[in-house]
Amino acid sequence: MRGSADGTAGGIADRAANERFGRAAHRAGRGTAGVRRDATAGRDRRGDDASPRPLPHRHRRRSGFRGRRPLLLLVCGFLLVGVCAATGIAWDPFTAGPDGKAPAAAIGTPWYVGPAGGTADTPEQPAGSTPPTDGASATTDPRDAATPGKGPLPFDLPGPAALRSGAAGRKLVFAHYFTPYPLSLDNESADKDYYARNYLDPAGENGKHGAYGGLLRDRPLPVPPRGGDWEYANLQQEVRTAAAAGIDGFTLDLLSLSGKNRERAERLMAAAHATDPGFKIMLMPDMTSLGTDDPAVLAGAIAELGAAPAAHRLPDGRLVVSPFKAEAKSAAWWSRTLEILRTRHGIRTAFVPLFLDFGAHDGDFAPISHGFSEWGSRSYVGQESSTRDVRRAHDMGKVWMQPVSVQDARPNQGVYDEAGNTATLRATWTRAIEDGADWVQLTTWNDYSEGSQFAPSLHNGHTYLDLSSYYLTRFKTGVWPKIVRDTLYLTARTQFAAAGPTGPQSLLMSPRKGSAAPRDTVEVLSFLAGPASVRTTVGSVKDTHEAPAGLHSELLPLKPGTSSAQVVRDGKPGAAVELPYPADRTAAVQDLQYYGATSGRND
Numbered sequence: 287m288r289g290s291a292d293g294t295a296g297g298i299a300d301r302a303a304n305e306r307f308g309r310a311a312h313r314a315g316r317g318t319a320g321v322r323r324d325a326t327a328g329r330d331r332r333g334d335d336a337s338p339r340p341l342p343h344r345h346r347r348r349s350g351f352r353g354r355r356p357l358l359l360l361v362c363g364f365l366l367v368g369v370c371a372a373t374g375i376a377w378d379p380f381t382a383g384p385d386g387k388a389p390a391a392a393i394g395t396p397w398y399v400g401p402a403g404g405t406a407d408t409p410e411q412p413a414g415s416t417p418p419t420d421g422a423s424a425t426t427d428p429r430d431a432a433t434p435g436k437g438p439l440p441f442d443l444p445g446p447a448a449l450r451s452g453a454a455g456r457k458l459v460f461a462h463y464f465t466p467y468p469l470s471l472d473n474e475s476a477d478k479d480y481y482a483r484n485y486l487d488p489a490g491e492n493g494k495h496g497a498y499g500g501l502l503r504d505r506p507l508p509v510p511p512r513g514g515d516w517e518y519a520n521l522q523q524e525v526r527t528a529a530a531a532g533i534d535g536f537t538l539d540l541l542s543l544s545g546k547n548r549e550r551a552e553r554l555m556a557a558a559h560a561t562d563p564g565f566k567i568m569l570m571p572d573m574t575s576l577g578t579d580d581p582a583v584l585a586g587a588i589a590e591l592g593a594a595p596a597a598h599r600l601p602d603g604r605l606v607v608s609p610f611k612a613e614a615k616s617a618a619w620w621s622r623t624l625e626i627l628r629t630r631h632g633i634r635t636a637f638v639p640l641f642l643d644f645g646a647h648d649g650d651f652a653p654i655s656h657g658f659s660e661w662g663s664r665s666y667v668g669q670e671s672s673t674r675d676v677r678r679a680h681d682m683g684k685v686w687m688q689p690v691s692v693q694d695a696r697p698n699q700g701v702y703d704e705a706g707n708t709a710t711l712r713a714t715w716t717r718a719i720e721d722g723a724d725w726v727q728l729t730t731w732n733d734y735s736e737g738s739q740f741a742p743s744l745h746n747g748h749t750y751l752d753l754s755s756y757y758l759t760r761f762k763t764g765v766w767p768k769i770v771r772d773t774l775y776l777t778a779r780t781q782f783a784a785a786g787p788t789g790p791q792s793l794l795m796s797p798r799k800g801s802a803a804p805r806d807t808v809e810v811l812s813f814l815a816g817p818a819s820v821r822t823t824v825g826s827v828k829d830t831h832e833a834p835a836g837l838h839s840e841l842l843p844l845k846p847g848t849s850s851a852q853v854v855r856d857g858k859p860g861a862a863v864e865l866p867y868p869a870d871r872t873a874a875v876q877d878l879q880y881y882g883a884t885s886g887r888n889d
Contacts, residue, residue: 437771437886438748438752438773438884438886438887439752439755439756439771439773439886440756440769440770440771440772440773440813440815440886441756441759441767441768441769441770441771441813442767442768442770443531443532443755443759443767444532444759444763444767446529446562446564448763449532449534449759449762449763450534450564453763453764454762454763455762456724457724457725457726457761457762458534458535458724458725458726459532459533459534459725459726459728459758459761459762460533460534460535460536460537460566460568460687460725460726460727460728461528461533461535461536461537461727461728461730461731461740461741462536462537462539462570462727462728462729462730462731462733463524463536463537463538463539463554463567463730463731463732464539464730464731464732464733465538465539465541465546465547465550465551465554466541466547466735467505467506467732467733467734467735468506468517468520468521468524468550468732469506469507469509469520469523469524470506470509470511470516470517470520473511473512473516473517474511475510475511476508476509481502481505481506482505484501485500485501485502485505485734486500486502486505487500488500488789488791488874488875495697495698496790496791497791497792497793498697498698498700498791498792498793499697499787499789499791499874499875499876499877500697500875501697501698501735502697502734502735503695503697503734503737503745503877503879504734504737504739504743504744504745504746504879505734505743505744506732506734506741506742506743506744507741507742507743507744507747507889508744509523517550517553518553518556518557521550521553521554521557521558522557522560522561524554524557524731524732524741525554525557525558525561525562525565526561526562527741527742527751528565528731528741529561529562529564529565531751531752531754531755531758532755532758532759532762533565533728533758534564534565534566535558535565535566535567535568535596535598536554536558536565536567536568536731537567537568537570537608537727538551538554538555538567538568538569538570539570539572539610540569540570540571540572540576540587540591541572541575541576542575542576542577543576543577543578543583543587551591552591552594554567555567555591555594555596555597556594556596558596559594559595559596563595563596565596566596566597566598566599567594567596567597567598568598568606568608569588569591569592569597569598569605569606569607569608570608570609570610570640571584571587571588571607571609571610572609572610572611573609573610573611573612573614573615574610574611574614581619581620581622581623581626582626582630584623585623585624585626585627585630585631586631588605588607588623588627588633589627589630589631589633592605592607592633600636600656603634604634604635604636604656605627605633605634605635605636606635606636606638606656607624607627607635607636607637607638608637608638608639608640608659608687609639609640610640610661611640611641611642612639612640612641612647612651613639613641613642613643613646613647616650617647617650617651617653617654620637620639620651620654621654624637624654636656636657637651637654637655637656638655638656638657638658638659638685638687639651639655639658639659640658640659640660640661640687640727641658641659641660641661642660642661643660644658644659644660644675644678645675645678648678648679648682652682652684655684656684656685657679657684657685657686657687657724657725658675658679658684658685658686658687659686659687659688659689659725659727660675660689661689661729662688662689662690662691662714662729663691663703663800663801664691664693664694664703664705664710664738664798664801665703665704665705665706665710665798665800665801665802666704666705666706666709666710666712666713666714666802667800667801667802668800669713669714669717672688672714672717672718672721672723673717673720673721676688676721676722676723677721680722685724685725686723686724686725687723687724687725687726687727688714688717688718688721688723688725688726688727689714689726689727689729690711690714690715690718690726690727690728690729690754690757691710691711691714691728691729691738692705692708692710692711692738692739692740692750693705693710693711693737693738693879693880694736694737694738694798695736695737695795695877695878695879696735696736696737696795697793697795697875697876698735698793699795700793700794700795700796701795701796701797701798702737702795702796702797702798702801702878703797703798703801703802704783704797704801704802704803704804704805705880706802706805706807707777707778707807707808707809707811707839707841707880708750708753708775708777708809708811708839708880708882709802711750711753711754712753712757712839715754715757715758715761716757718757718761719757719760719761723761726758726761728740728754737879740754742889745867745879745881745882746881746882746883747882747883747884747887747889748884748886748887748889749775749777749882749883749884749889750882752775752884752886752887753775753811756813756837769813769814769815769835769836769837770815771815771861771886772812772813772814772815772818772853772855772860772861772885773812773813773861773884773885773886774810774811774812774813774820774851774852774853774861774862774863774884774885775809775810775811775812775813775863775882775883775884775885776808776809776810776811776849776850776851776863776864776865776882776883776884777808777809777811777865777880777881777882777883778807778808778809778824778844778849778865778869778880778881779806779844779869779877779878779879779880779881780867780868780869780870780873780877780881781869781870781871781872781873781876781877781878782806782844782869782871783804783805783806783878784804785870785871785872785873785876786872786876787873787874787875787876788872788873788874789874789875791875791876794876795876795878804878806843806844807841807842807843807844808822808824808841808842808843808844808849808865809839809840809841809842810822810831810839810840810842810851811837811838811839811840812833812837812838812839812840812851812853813836813837814833814834814835814836814838814853815835816835816855817832817833817834817835817855818832818833818853818854818855818860819831819832819833819853819854819855820832820833820840820851820852820853820854821851821852821854822840822842822849822850822851823848823849823850823851824842824843824844824845824847824849825845825846825847825848825849825869826845826847827842827843827845829842830854844869845869846868846869846870846871847868847869848864848865848866848867848868848869849864849865849869850862850863850864850865851863851885853885861885861886862885863883863884863885864883865881865882865883866883867881
C-alpha cells in the first residue's frame with residue numbers, strides 16, 4: 287500500500303540513524319571510529335525522499351520469537367487487551383466524537399492519576415541526592431502497600447496541572463519522535479502488516495537486510511486496524527501515551543522537506559494540538575538528511591511548521607528551533623537562517639542546537655543560542671561528562687537539554703552499547719537530576735532502528751516509559767514520589783551476549799568503543815511500599831532475596847529459559863511479573879536489546 291509513499295522515507299531514516307551513531311561516538315571519545323563506520327554503513331544519503339522502500343527500519347523475525355510462539359498468538363493477546371493497554375489511558379477512538387477527538391475531560395490525563403501533587407507526604411530530597419532506597423521514599427508499614435488494580439505505576443503520577451505549572455512547568459521533558467516508525471504503516475493486523483512482513487523478517491524487503499538479520503529487533507506495541515483516518519487517530523494515540531507518562535512534548539525529527547516524512551510531521555503537529563493543547567512539538571531539523579544548503583529554504587520550512595499551534599514557543603513567544611547535528615552548518619549559516627526567519631517571516635526564535643560534539647562547537651554557537659544539547663552516549667559508563675557540559679552551558683547563561691537513554695543496538699551498523707539492563711536509563715536520568723539540567727530529551731521515543739525507544743513496544747511493553755515517569759516526576763517536582771504500591775520490573779536479553787547466530791547473518795554487532803563490557807544478567811528492579819521477599823526464577827534456577835522499601839536493583843545470572851519474579855510479604859504472594867521471551871544459548875539472528883516487563887500492566 288505504501289510502497290512509494292513510505293518508501294521515500296527509507297533512505298533518509300537510515301542515513302539519520304547512521305549519523306546518530308556518529309553523534310554518540312563523539313560523546314565518549316569514539317568519534318573517529320564511529321564516523322568511519324557511519325560513512326560506510328550503506329545508507330542512501332539523498333535528502334529528497336527518493337528511496338524506493340517503504341520505511342526505514344525493519345525487524346528480523348526471531349525463531350518463534352525466541353519462545354517459539356507465533357507472532358499471531360502474541361498479537362491476539364494484545365488485541366484482547368485493546369487500545370487502552372496500548373495507550374496507557376482510558377481512551378477509545380471508536381467511541382470518540384464525530385471529529386475523532388476524545389472528550390475534553392480526558393485530554394492529557396493518565397488513566398490513573400492519584401491525588402493532586404502525589405508527593406506531599408514525601409520528604410524533600412537535596413538536589414544532589416540519589417533515588418531513595420531502604421524506605422527513604424516509602425512507608426515501612428506493609429499494611430500501607432497498595433492493593434492490586436489501583437494503577438500501573440508504583441507511585442501516583444501527578445496530574446498535568448501539577449507537572450505543567452510553576453517550577454515543574456519550567457523543567458521540560460521531550461521525547462525524540464522519529465517519523466518513519468508510527469504505530470502502523472498500513473492499518474493491517476499485526477500478524478501481517480509491514481512491520482511483520484518486512485521489518486521483523488530477515489527476508490523482508492526482498493532480503494536487502496539479510497546480511498544483518500533484518501532491519502529492526504522490535505516494533506511499536508500492536509494496535510488493531512481502525513476505520514476512518516487511522517493514521518491521524520494513531521498519531522493522537524501516541525500523543526496521549528506520551529502525555530499520560532508526564533512528557534511535555536515531542537522533539538520532532540524533521541527528516542525531509544517534502545514527501546511522507548514531512549506529511550507525517552505536519553499531521554503529528556495537528557494531532558498534538560487537537561488531542562492535548564498543552565502538549566508541544568519542538569522543531570528539530572535533521573541536518574543529516576534535509577539536503578539543502580540554502581538558508582532561505584530551511585527558514586521557509588521552519589516557518590510553515592512553526593505556524594502550527596502545537597509548535598513549542600517560549601513564554602515570550604520565541605519559536606524554539608533545535609537542529610539535530612547543528613554543526614553540519616556553520617554558526618554564520620545558522621545566523622543567516624535565523625535572520626531570514628525574523629525579517630522575511632516575522633518569527634523570533636530561540637535557537638537550541640543539538641551537537642554530536644558539543645565541546646568542539648559551543649564557543650562558535652554561543653552568541654546565537656538560547657541553549658545547547660548533545661545526543662549523548664548510550665551506556666551507563668562514561669556519563670560523567672554530563673556534569674561538565676551542563677556547567678559549561680550554564681556558565682554561558684544558556685539552558686541545557688540533557689539526553690536520557692534506554693539502550694542502543696544497531697544491527698545494520700554492526701554496533702551496540704551495553705546498557706546493563708536498566709542501568710543506562712537510571713544513570714542518564716540521575717545525571718539530568720543531579721547536574722541541574724533545564725530540559726530533558728528522551729532519545730528516542732520510537733527510533734526502532736537504534737533500539738532506543740521509550741514508547742510502548744512489542745518486546746518491552748510500557749516498561750521503560752513507566753520507569754522514566756518515576757524519574758521524570760523527581761526531575762520536574764524536586765521531590766521523589768512516594769511509593770504506594772509494590773511494582774516489579776524485569777529485564778533481560780533473550781540470548782547470551784557472545785551467542786552467534788545460527789542463520790546466514792554475516793554482519794554481527796560488537797560493543798561500541800567506550801561502552802561498558804557486555805554482561806549476561808537478569809535484573810529485578812523492585813519498587814516496594816514496605817520490605818518484602820522477592821522470589822525469582824531464572825530458567826531452572828529458583829532463588830529468593832530480601833528487598834527493602836523503596837527502589838532496589840537485584841542482578842541475577844542469565845540462564846536459558848524464561849524469567850519471573852514475585853513479591854512475598856508475610857507469606858502472602860503479591861505483585862508478580864514474567865518475561866515471556868525465553869533466553870537461548872543459540873539464536874537464529876543476533877539480538878542484543880534488553881527485553882522488559884512490568885507487574886503493573888498486562889502488556
